[in-house]
Amino acid sequence: MTKVLTDARSIRIKGRSFLALVLSPDLPLDDWLVRLDDLASRSAGFFLDRPVVLDVTGLAIDKVQLKELFEQLAERNVRIMGIEGARPSMLGPGMPPAMKGGKPAADIEVKEREAACEEPESVDTAPVELPQVRAITQSLVINEPVRSGQSIIFPEGDVTIVGSVASGAEVIAGGSIHVYGALRGRAMAGTTGNSASRIFCRKLEAELVAIDGIYKMIEDMSPALVGQPVQLWLDGDSIMASTII
Amino acid sequence: MGKVIVVTSGKGGVGKTTSTAALGAALAQNGERVVVVDFDVGLRNLDLVMGAERRVVYDLVNVIQGEAKLTQALIRDKRLESLFLLPASQTRDKDNLTTEGVDRVITELKRVFDWVICDSPAGIERGATLAMRHADMAVVVTNPEVSSVRDSDRIIGLLDSKTLKAERGERMEKHLMLTRYDSARADRGDMLKVDDVLEILSIPLVGIIPESSDVLRASNMGAPVTLADARCAPAMAYFEAARRLRGEQLPITIPGDKRGIFGKIFGRKAA
């Protein structure tokens, strides 16, 4: 039986970009998992309910090892929404789909006919364009305290909070983070790959700070900085901090 | 139209029910019509603290389900004729609280009473969000310890996002009620200081209620502390808080701070 389509409207499929955390394991995987457990134990619930992308680019593992890694992560309640940098043959059924560079996506209108006759692109064609750091950073200003349980996510640029960031709250910015108050929760700056981003706060009591994916917990910081007005920046692979007046 | 207050905290056992009863009675003693509403379905307590447990026939769930009229469920206080209780159900599940049902009940109560005070259950689930939904102002009950303060912070976030006022883009008036404040422990440094709590939560203080055996004595008698012994320290603190909720500007004294204003000037030298 053929179904007659009377409704001429096309189905609207939208593109949307989300900010996902990207995990890039290194070998040996057992050691890497130990470090992951350490991070998770010091920052409980960090991976819960968050979309996470697993980036295995350049990692010398085979299909079986990848599947094992995926299961290991699932056991830790880390839910992988997609895998980046894996050969298509490595992604069997039951595995998350392949993902390519997180460029911003526009709305796409797909007409049914086109959709039907177009072949899906194979995964390894077309070189992946890396997201560009925008020439003009945008800024977001929040005029009140960020409360426990709230997250401010702004991949487009800098975030300024005129108030404090509570314990159990978080600010995630593509650019720098400025807190005119106490920073007690988590602050993650430069999350879209911007290593020049910095974190500034009036009073440092943070649970965790990160710049361009490099983390630091409060217990790893000099006690002399705790409670002080501080700025944090990245020097190579380490987070540097100093007091500011 | 009456004002709707939610008494909320996030954390359990910090003094929400005690505060609801005490504030309700304090406001009613001034002749204003007050209803205290128990939203803690399944774990009701407010009827005990009000001394009305043997007079509960119908409850909030019955009214929401259309099994009783609001006038049938309201219990008038034996001591204060302008004070009423709308009890929660002890046997029903809290899923019986529907958004539309709560909307209807609160709208009706606001028409009749000057103050509708909602005693929220602990937590951040449905019961708590329904209790805060219609509030014009919130009393955030907090104990001076870290976990209570963090939970209050979380609740303030919800007050600014999950209420009708927030949905309309208006600002919810929020007041901090610091309860179970123990001056001896504060001096020893076992508790957070008032200033620290205020700095973390950044909402105005409406009262500091001292830790006191008078509270337990009152609830064993089945009376709000402001009715059981109007002259005891926690009652006086609740009376002052009620006046602040009415909009009066009163200076706040920290319990146990016996130095007072003269003490602040001369106290250090004398010691």
Ligand SMILES: Nc1ncnc2c1ncn2[C@@H]1O[C@H](COP(=O)(O)OP(=O)(O)OP(=O)(O)O)[C@@H](O)[C@H]1O
């Ligand atoms: N100022 C006070 N001094 C001494 N005890 C107090 C004080 N305030 C409350 N309490 C006691 O603390 C206990 C908990 O109080 P209450 O029931 O009012 O808390 P709640 O926040 O309503 O709890 P729940 O979250 O379970 O509803 C009670 O035993 C009460 O008598």
Ligand SMILES: [Mg+2]
């Ligand atoms: Mg209670």
